[in-house]
Amino acid sequence: MxxxxxxxxxxxxxxxxxxxxxxxxxxxxxxxxxxxxxxxxxxxxxxxxxxxxxxxxxxxxxxxxxxxxxxxxxxxxxxxxxxxxxxxxxxxxxxxxxxxxxxxxxxxxxxxxxxxxxxxxxxxxxxxxxxxxxxxxxxxxxxxxxxxxxxxxxxxxxxxxxxxxxxxxxxxxxxxxxxxxxxxxxxxxxxxxxxxxxxxxxxxxxxxxxxxxxxxxxxxxxxxxxxxxxxxxxxxxxxxxxxxxxxxxxxxxxxxxxxxxxxxxxxxxxxxGNDKTCQTIYNGGITGAESSFQFDCHYTFKANEVVEVDAEVASILTHSRFTENFTCQPPGGSSTSCGAKPKTGIVDPFDLALKLDKQGQGSTTGGCCGPQSSACCK
Known part of the structure; x- marks a missing residue:
């Protein structure tokens, strides 16, 4: 067939x-x-x-x-x-x-x-x-x-x-x-x-x-x-x-x-080819995720909080439509860093599904942005 x-x-x-x-x-x-x-x-x-x-x-x-x-x-x-x-x-x-x-x-x-x-x-x-x-x-x-x-x-x-x-x-x-x-x-x-x-x-x-x-x-x-x-x-x-x-x-x-x-x-x-991690600050501005934006199962960004991300996410945030919503700087460039290390590794979707089910969360839309976002496609 x-x-x-x-x-x-x-x-x-x-x-x-x-x-x-x-x-x-x-x-x-x-x-x-x-x-x-x-x-x-x-x-x-x-x-x-x-x-x-x-x-x-x-x-x-x-x-x-x-x-x-x-x-x-x-x-x-x-x-x-x-x-x-x-x-x-x-x-x-x-x-x-x-x-x-x-x-x-x-x-x-x-x-x-x-x-x-x-x-x-x-x-x-x-x-x-x-x-x-x-x-x-x-x-x-x-x-x-x-x-x-x-x-x-x-x-x-x-x-x-x-x-x-x-x-x-x-x-x-x-x-x-x-x-x-x-x-x-x-x-x-x-x-x-x-x-x-x-x-x-x-x-x-x-x-x-x-x-x-x-x-x-x-x-x-x-x-x-x-x-x-x-x-x-x-x-x-x-x-x-x-x-x-x-x-x-x-x-x-x-x-x-x-x-x-x-x-x-x-x-x-x-x-x-990007192999550099960076510290990011979520500037807010995404409708429906003004104070907290879930990018994936590894990263949830809280507004105005410094988070160190892996090289892949750093490249995404600096080359995609999310660029204006984030401020990126080299690791160690901020005294207000929360000290969190980049989260890496492949995630088994079956393991994540079981984890979410135990937490009573089920699936999700992954966070959304409406017409009032400050950094959307122009």
């Missing part, structure tokens, strides 16, 4: 996986109630008020036909150009269009015409609802493995997001490579997806329902680290994770001892 070719166009070959996924999301699923696992309905922490209000303005039909996992909302969005991979019926696009404002833009790409039809039907409705004079959202039919072939220009997006979609692709390295190509320098791929505890056997990978439910195509989480490096991204930063349960006994029997987790990672397109 994962390698069966069915048709080619413009240099990209559609596989039988794409055909099966189109059928599953275009015909088989009509509402979220039709899902047979909670892989695409992972629990989340309470949603920040301004995001909750933005979601309330999304048309009910758009929300009902949306099948993403978690809530993918990175920080600092005003004026940004965002691309949503596998945008489906457009719920996240319409929510994000409010946060980027009229000077920003959101593009959704999806291969399923039925989903796009729902999304496009309500463009005028949402622009009127948001009070925008002209649309700041558009939708493109195409494959997430072939973004440039779909007409999306290289080096043009500040942020690429994806919500439980990368696992549906049979060629995940190509998805990451295409996302890297369309991102501007300093841009970010911020996405929530499903990962497995080990590489999956063909019996699971070729099961149509398990693939459609976002389990059969799940990457072993360690493979994500390798693929990201091969493509050129900075090492993935794990933001949050939550355990996925499968209540369907028939499907669980097929899955056996394999475990799954919903995890949110952030990957940046930044220069290589």
């Amino acid at each position: 994962a390698d069966g070719k069915s048709s080619c166009a413009d240099g990209f070959c559609q596989t039988s996986v794409h055909v099966d996924v189109k059928d599953y999301y275009g015909k088989r699923l009509q509402t979220q109630k039709d899902l047979q696992t909670n892989a695409c309905l992972a629990p989340t922490k309470p949603v920040p008020p301004f995001i909750r209000e933005a979601l309330k303005k999304v048309h009910p039909e758009v929300s009902d036909k949306y099948y993403g996992c978690g809530l993918v909302v990175p920080e600092c969005l005003e004026g940004c150009r965002i691309l949503d991979l596998g945008s489906g019926s457009g719920r996240d696009c319409y929510m994000l269009s409010q946060l980027v404002g009229e000077n920003g833009h959101v593009t959704g790409i999806d291969m399923t015409e039925g989903q796009l039809e729902v999304a496009r039907t309500y463009i005028d409705y949402h622009m009127k609802e948001f009070g925008f004079k002209k649309p700041n959202v558009d939708y493109v039919q195409g494959y997430i493995e072939a973004l440039t072939e779909a007409g999306l220009p290289k080096n043009s997006y500040d942020i690429v997001i994806s919500n439980c979609v990368v696992n549906l692709s049979p060629d995940k390295k190509r998805v990451l490579a295409e996302a890297y190509n369309v991102l501007k320098d300093g841009g970010e791929l911020y996405f929530s997806d499903v990962y497995s505890s080990a590489r999956l056997p063909e019996e699971i990978k070729t099961h149509k329902v398990l693939w459609g439910e976002c389990l059969g195509g799940a990457l072993w989480w360690k493979d994500l680290l390798q693929l990201a490096d091969e493509v050129g991204f900075s090492p993935p930063r794990l933001v949050t994770a939550s355990i996925i349960t499968v209540d369907n006994k028939e499907l669980q029997d097929i899955l056996g001892d394999f475990k799954f987790v919903s995890a949110t990672y952030r990957l940046f397109k930044i220069p290589k």
Whole structure:
């Protein structure tokens, strides 16, 4: 199933996986109630008020036909150009269009015409609802493995997001490579997806329902680290994770001892070779995180507090849209340093999910930024 070719166009070959996924999301699923696992309905922490209000303005039909996992909302969005991979019926696009404002833009790409039809039907409705004079959202039919072939220009997006979609692709390295190509320098791929505890056997990978439910195509989480490096991204930063349960006994029997987790990672397109740590001071200014900003599971920055960060984070903070929100200086350059040492090391998302579950935290949106941020995309 994962390698069966069915048709080619413009240099990209559609596989039988794409055909099966189109059928599953275009015909088989009509509402979220039709899902047979909670892989695409992972629990989340309470949603920040301004995001909750933005979601309330999304048309009910758009929300009902949306099948993403978690809530993918990175920080600092005003004026940004965002691309949503596998945008489906457009719920996240319409929510994000409010946060980027009229000077920003959101593009959704999806291969399923039925989903796009729902999304496009309500463009005028949402622009009127948001009070925008002209649309700041558009939708493109195409494959997430072939973004440039779909007409999306290289080096043009500040942020690429994806919500439980990368696992549906049979060629995940190509998805990451295409996302890297369309991102501007300093841009970010911020996405929530499903990962497995080990590489999956063909019996699971070729099961149509398990693939459609976002389990059969799940990457072993360690493979994500390798693929990201091969493509050129900075090492993935794990933001949050939550355990996925499968209540369907028939499907669980097929899955056996394999475990799954919903995890949110952030990957940046930044220069290589930075090996210097630095002390950072979070200046505040991010809506929803004015006093405390959770960057990932290692670093939560409190406003006006000096924190020493590792070289990777130092490079991200000085080459991305977060630059104006942070003051960076060489280690030892401040007498007010809290003395905290940089936090390094790979984090197992299963370990983090268990830790958060014990703390009663579940998953999270990873912190968000609304239209009042002082350092967003211009």
